[in-house]
Amino acid sequence: MPDLTELATGLQFPEGPVVMPDGSIVVTEIKSGTLARVQPDGSGTVERFADLGGGPNGAALGPDGYLYIANNGGFLWSEVNGFRIPIDHPTHTNEPPGFAGGWIERIDLAAGAEIAFERGRRRGTVRATLLVDASGPAGALARSLGVGAGTFPGYPETEALYTHFEGVRRWDSLHASETPPYPVDAAAVHHVFDGGWIWVLRFNNGVTSAGVAADSAIADELRFADGAPAWERLIARLPSVRDQFAEARATLPFVHTPRLAFRASTAAGPNWALLPSAAGFVDPLLSTGFPLTLLGVERMANALETGWDSPKLPALLRDYSTVTLRELDTTAELIGALYLHMADFEIFAALTLLYFAAASFSETARRLGKPTLARGFLLQEREEFATGWKRLLAAARGPLTGEARGQLLREVAAAIEPINVAGLGDAKRRNWYPALAEDLAAAAAPKLGADRAAIDGLLARCGFTASPRTP
Ligand SMILES: Cc1cc2nc3c(=O)[nH]c(=O)nc-3n(C[C@H](O)[C@H](O)[C@H](O)COP(=O)(O)OP(=O)(O)OC[C@H]3O[C@@H](n4cnc5c(N)ncnc54)[C@H](O)[C@@H]3O)c2cc1C
Helix, strand or coil: CCCCCCCCCCCCCEEEEEECCCCCEEEEECCCCEEEEECCCCCCCEEEEEECCCCEEEEEECCCCCEEEEECCCCCCEEECCEEECCECCCCECCCCCCCCCEEEEECHHHCEEEEEEECCEEEEEEECCEEECCHHHCHHHHHCCCCECCCCCCCCEEEEEEEEECCCCHHHHCCCCCCCCCHHHCEEEEEECCEEEEEEECCCCEEEEEEEEEHHHHHHHCHHHCHHHHHHHHHCCHHHHHHCCCCEECCCCEEECCCCEEECCCEECCEEECHHHHEECCHHHCCHHHHHHHHHHHHHHHHHHHCCCCCHHHHHHHHHHHHHHHHHHHHHHHHHHHHCCCCHHHHHHHHHHHHHHHHHHHHHHHCCCHHHHCCHHHCCCHHHHHHHHHHHHHCCCCCCHHHHHHHHHHHHHHHHHHCCCCCCCHHHCCCCCCCHHHHHHHHHHHHCCCHHHHHHHHHHCCCCCCCCCC
16 A cells, blocks of 8 residues: 555545645645645645635646646535535536636736635636735635634624614613713613623714624524514513613614624635634624724734735734734633623623723833833733633633632732732722722832823823712
């Protein structure tokens, strides 16, 4: 028997392997209409770099360096006894609708990525040295290149239902007995319940965006797919939300997102990249979407500034992918733990402090002109904080009874202490956090390496005039 080594799996009906001058192997994939590059080193790496459409079949490298493809125009497919065959089993034809024959195409491998597109009846291809997908959850490029799905380990399946309303009552008109240190209705009001949460975002034109994100058990039970009736069933269970929406009227149809969280298996290849929101999404609970996107755009800009027109670019894009997915995973670790404790407000509120402490420290460091104090998302480059983060979120997944519960609360307080610049966790504040100049002043020298003048300068630049009411 010859000695066989499997170089790649999961290919989409591969054909026409061509060994390239650099030793890599380019294969066509008839089922997905794509070209993929396989590495001969046994790493199993498959990089899809072109979406040609049709059914790319035989391939050969021309003397001019171009790759020539015999595209058969595409097949119909059936699954028979677990086997995928290129024929429509019931009709015994393999010609797709509108089949007009095959074609020969020439690919300039040096020119980067190529994808086919369809708009109405128009078909065409786009070719670029680097394709960046900014299509958000639509994941146009990821789908086109057949980028596989990854998972957030231990994260629940979640769904969302949302729309715009008029006539939503102000929270402060319903809960006048509380005296929060800021106008609650000018912020995002969150209502948390076992298995999910509701957001209420009041715009300044009388319209309120509101919706629910919940695990699939709740979404199934309330039948989110029904839209408005599901919303009514939900708020009927939650008296304070029902009061807030007693006179509300939806102004747009409800949107149901049956799969809220998603993650791609990779966020970049040698000549393509997904912006963070196309590479994955976790949940709006902590408003992590925009920071993740903006940090990704900054990272991409840095990669292009350093690596454009240079052989370093593929490695820089690999790093971009690693960091982008790591930041999404970090977010999912925390929000996954929060979903577990939505019925236990004390633990829920304590775990959110990991986020609020890291976010407010990062924001302050940047505003002080000291971005190196907070390089990674949610301070994950600070070894001590990152280790504590992992340990505490793992502990939060275990049973939290008796001593374990008290220990978790104490350890969260200890983990955030070195970066706490906002008085977080101070029991006297009862989870209401005003923006107080003295919190920053107290944290200035020991935590931010800044003096009082630097803090005063920051406050002045932010238009901060006086401390608001304390609770
Ligand atoms: C319900 C909900 C609430 C959220 N709340 C918050 C929050 O409070 N705070 C926060 O920080 N983040 C929040 N997010 C996340 C935030 O919306 C995203 O992180 C952010 O919009 C990402 O920006 P983006 O430009 O990368 O993608 P998007 O805003 O998704 O924009 C992608 C655009 O591409 C277009 N597009 C898609 N496919 C194609 C195609 N084939 N061709 C051409 N165009 C295409 C789309 O129409 C869209 O306009 C929320 C998300 C959801 C779903």
